[in-house]
Amino acid sequence: MATTHLRALGLLGRLIRDDRVLFGYLAINAVGWLLGVRVLLRKWRDEAEIKPAQPKTQYITQETEDALRLNTLDTLLGHYNQSIRETSAKIICDRAVNDRDTVDLLLWGITRKDYDERMRNLRALAIITDPQSLERLHRWKAYAALVRCLELSLEPEQEVLDDEDWDEYTLRDMTEKLCLMFISQLLSSYDAEKLVKAKFVEKWLAKQNWGATEEDRQHNFAQYMRCRGNRITDIVASIRGTHSGRVALERAGLLPLSSPSDSDPEDNIPLIERFSVIIPSGINTGNLRDDEQVGEQWNEQLRLLVRSRQEQREREADDDQRVRHRHREAMVLNDGSRPLNSDDIIQRPESPR
Structure with missing residues (x-):
């Protein structure tokens, strides 16, 4: 065991005495120090930098607009900032158009005979509206x-x-x-x-x-x-x-006089004569025309009769339409391998009504 340690120490001594190893160590150490110092300096710079505070978005409320006096708005109209000037002009226009007396004064001004006065009031009215x-x-x-x-x-x-x-x-x-x-x-x-x-x-x-x-x-x-x-x-x-x-x-003579619309001749004919074709022949319509009260009763009955006839005609028209649709329904049995003929068409059988 001691021999192994001695050999390792001997090897390490020979490496230390090698100039190439020593220069490599020093180079790595220098590069590491440079990188570490750069990181520390950058961190210190970021912490020491004073950043300007971001402006907060502020909105002008209705209470703020109402609190502004005319002399304040007059001063703001001459501000160097264009947004402030536009906002001030908008506030003034809103106040003017919502003031009934101001609008009436401008309307009175556009009726003056002086051309310049009319023009000034018209332009002011166009600006505020x-x-x-x-x-x-x-x-x-x-x-x-x-x-x-x-x-x-x-x-x-x-x-x-x-x-x-x-x-x-x-x-x-x-x-x-x-x-x-x-x-x-x-x-x-x-x-x-x-x-x-x-x-x-x-x-x-x-x-x-x-x-x-x-x-x-x-x-x-x-x-x-x-x-x-x-x-x-x-x-x-x-x-x-x-x-x-x-x-x-x-x-004014700019359009021709419109002629009265021609009335339907039947409008002037009593209902009894107009629908005499559907009144039984045994009833004397002349007597009905003489008696106004009876005539009114017959007029009402005739209206009901005409309405029932119209409903009956509508039902008949619907039935005819259903029959025509049923007659048009058919089945074609042909796969395209032969010419189409009447034997290939099977119509729907008509069901009894």
Whole structure:
């Protein structure tokens, strides 16, 4: 045992005295130290780094918006941050459109004769409204103000609207286009009854230069509706969809008067004479017409008789249809190896009714 230990010590001594082994050990030791120091330095750097705190998402509640004063909002409108400016403008627009007095003041402003004043109020009204708040304008006062603004925007000298290949809508005045924009948006969600009540047809549409004679006006108006595709045609289409709107168009001379529908001649014939073919021949229908009370009783009985005859005809039609379906049912016995003939078709036997 001692001899084995001595031999191992001798071998280890010879390895230690070998320069190659010594240099290899030192190289491995140096590389290990370098890697260890690098790991420690990286860990120390990560721990010593001061990271900026992530901003927390904050939402403006309704209470916060209501607490903001006008002077504060005025200051925020001039902020260098665009998001803050947009949020401030949105808060101001929401406050304005939800304030009935502010909306009424703007509606009053668009009815003034001064063009610049009308334009300022129209633009302010366009800024504060959106599809969600457009219902604030769905009232007769707003429709009347828009129609009045259109009436004030009429040009004394207009070209005749008789050209089917050219649409003049893009060249119209901005006040007209803004008013028509509001009306078109309102009619996309509501009916045209309030617009007709505000006399849109009489005060503006009929005053367009459709022509000199009644025939020219009706022809040019029909041609305009057929060939154009703008907000005016959309509005007129909504107006024509209502009874009062069509009556207004007819009174303005833009549509021909609708002829009364021809009534059925049988409507003026008493029920006793109309269904005399199903009354027994022994009954004198003349006496029934003379007595109103008896005539009314017979009218009621005749209605019941006609209804029973109709139900009977419907049952007979259903029975005939079932018979036709049964006659069409058949079985074809042919595997395709020979031409088809009548012997290969087996029809369903008709069952007794």
